[in-house]
Amino acid sequence: MAITSANQLELLQTAEAVAREKMIDPGLVVEAMEESLARAAKSRYGAEMDIRVSIDRKTGRATFTRVRTVVEDEELENYQAEMTVEQAKQYLDDPKVGDTFVEEVPPVDMGRIAAQSAKQVILQKVREAERDRQYDEFKDRAGTIINGVVKREEYGNVIVDVGRGEAILRRNEKIGRESYRNGDRIRCYIKDVRREARGPQIFLSRTAPEFMAELFKMEVPEIYDGIIDIKAVARDPGSRAKIAVISYDNSIDPVGACVGMRGSRVQAVVNELQGEKIDIIPWNEDQPTFLVNALQPAEVSKVVLDEEAERIEVVVPEDQLSLAIGRRGQNVRLASQLTGLDIDIMTEAEDSERRQKEFEERTNLFMTALDLDEFFAQLLVSEGFTNLDEVAYVELDELLVIDGVDEDTANELQARARDVLEAQAREALEKARELGAEDSLIDFEGLTPQMVRALAEDGVKTLEDFATCADWELAGGWTTVDGERVKDDGLLEPFDVSLEEAQHLVMTARISLGWVDPADLEGDEDDEEGLEEGAEVEKEGEA
DSSP states (O other): OBGGGSOHHHHHHHHHHHHHHHTSOHHHHHHHHHHHHHHHHHHHHOTTSOEEEEEOTTTOOEEEEEEEEEOOGGGOOOTTTEEOHHHHTTTSSSOOTTOEEEEEOOOOBOOHHHHHHHHHHHHHHHHHHHHHHHHHHHGGGTTSEEEEEEEEEETTEEEEEOSSSEEEEOGGGSOTTOOOOTTOEEEEEEEEEEEETTEEEEEEESSOHHHHHHHHHHHOHHHHTTSEEEEEEEEETTTEEEEEEEESSTTSOHHHHHHOGGGHHHHHHHHHTTTOEEEEEEOOSSHHHHHHHHTTTSOOSEEEEETTTTEEEEEEOGGGHHHHHOGGGHHHHHHHHHHTOEEEEEEHHHHHHHHHHHHHHHHHHHHHHHTOOHHHHHHHHHTTOOSHHHHHHSOHHHHHTSTTOOHHHHHHHHHHHHHHHHHHHHHHHHHHHHTTOOHHHHTOTTOOHHHHHHHHHTTOOSHHHHHTOOHHHHHOEEEEETTEEEEEOOTTGGGTOOHHHHHHHHHHHHHHTTSSOHHHHHHHHHHHHHHHHHHHHHHHHHO
C-alpha cells in the first residue's frame, strides 16, 4: 500500500491512540513511524542512500527526501549519500564542505515485508519510550512505600502491579510466614529501581529496616514533621525488632509518641508486619548508655567499651543472662545491629573470675621478673601497674605513693625493671638477626627489638619489605565478611601500635628509601588545609 493512497490523517490518529494507550508522548510515536518509513524507503531505493521521512504533525502528510552531503575529494566514499564540491556545483551555488543537498523522492509502496518491518520498528520504539517513562516515574520513588496488587507468583517471587508497571518482591524480601493470592493488596518498600536491558526493574522489600522506619513515619506525625528522628532500626523480620528514636523537643517523649494512646500507633505497624514485636528505645549519644537501653528488658551491671575495636563487654547478673541474650541470641544480635558494636555478654561471676585471673598473671609477672614477694607484687598490681615498662619509666612519685615504698626501694624497682627490659631487648635482637633481619630494619627509628623480631618471624626482614606493608597489616583491624565483623591480626598489634602510628612508620620508611617526596606530602597537606579554609569561608558566607 502506498502512503499517498492512505488517509494521511490516519498516521496521526494511530500515533495518538498508541500514545494514549501507553501513556507516552505522541511525538515519540510519530518519530518511530518516520524511522520505520525511512527504513522501508532505503530497502526500495538502496541501503547506501540517506533517505529521511518527515510526517507533518498537522496534516499527516509523509515527505520522503534524499540527503547528500558535500565532502572533500579524498574523503568521498559513499557516492549515494556524498558528493564532492565540484559535483555539488550543478545543484548548489558556491557549495562548501559540510553543505547538504536535499531533494524530494517519490513515496514508496509498502509491501508486506516492509510493512511488517515498519510495524516492528514502531513497536520497539514504543516499548523503549514506555520503559523510559516507567523508569523516570519510579527512580525518584526509591526509599518510599508503595501500595500495589498481587498479580502472580513466580518461583516464590511475587509480581506486584504498581499502577504503571510491575514490581518484584523476591522471596528473601518477604516476611517468612506471609503468603499472597492474586488480587491481594500489598504494601511494600521500594528498595531499588534499576534500568536494565529488559526494561526498568523495581525491587520491593518487606524485610528492610527502612520499611519499618517509613511505616512509623506514616503513623507518627512527630516523625513526619521532624520533631522525632529515627536514628537506627534492627529487625529479625516477622519476629522481633528494635528501633532507636530521639526527640528534638524536650516536651515530647519519643518513646511515648511512637507507642501512641493505648499503643495504637505501634500496634498499626505491628499489624502491618504480621505481629512482629517492636522494642522502642531512646537513643543516646553515649554508646554505653545507648547499649544498656538497647539490651532492654535485661538489666546491665557494667559496660566496658573498646572504641578502637568497636567492641563492647557487658556484665549482667546471673539471672539476667538468658534475658540479655534472648531466644537463639536474638536480643543481643538486634542490640548489636542497632548500636553497630560487637557485644560480649558475661555474668558477674565470669567477670570476677576474669579479673582475678588477670590479677594473678600480672602478680606472677612482677614476682618472676622483679624478684618480688607475692605481697609486694600484689601491691603494684593493685596500684594499676600492668607491665614492666610502666614500672621502669613511670615518674618516681607514682611509686612513692605505694605503702612501704621509699625512694631507695623505688629506684631499685625501676633498675630491676630496666635490666629485665634490656635483657629482653638483647634476646629479641639476637633472634631477629638469626632470622635474617638486616641493619636497615633494625636501626629504623620507631621499631623496638621485639617489633623487629615479630616482623622477621613473618618474613619482613628489610626496610624495603617494611615499606611495602599496609598500615592495617601492622596495626590490625576489622573486616566485614557476609555481614559479620572479622578480626585481622596485625604484626605489631601486640605492641599497641595504633593505625595512625603504623601509617606514620610506613610513610617514614618510604621517604627514607626515596620512594616518596616529602614536598608532595606537604603539598597534599596544604591542599587539605585550603579546602578546609574554603569550606569555613563558604559557611561564613552562608551564615
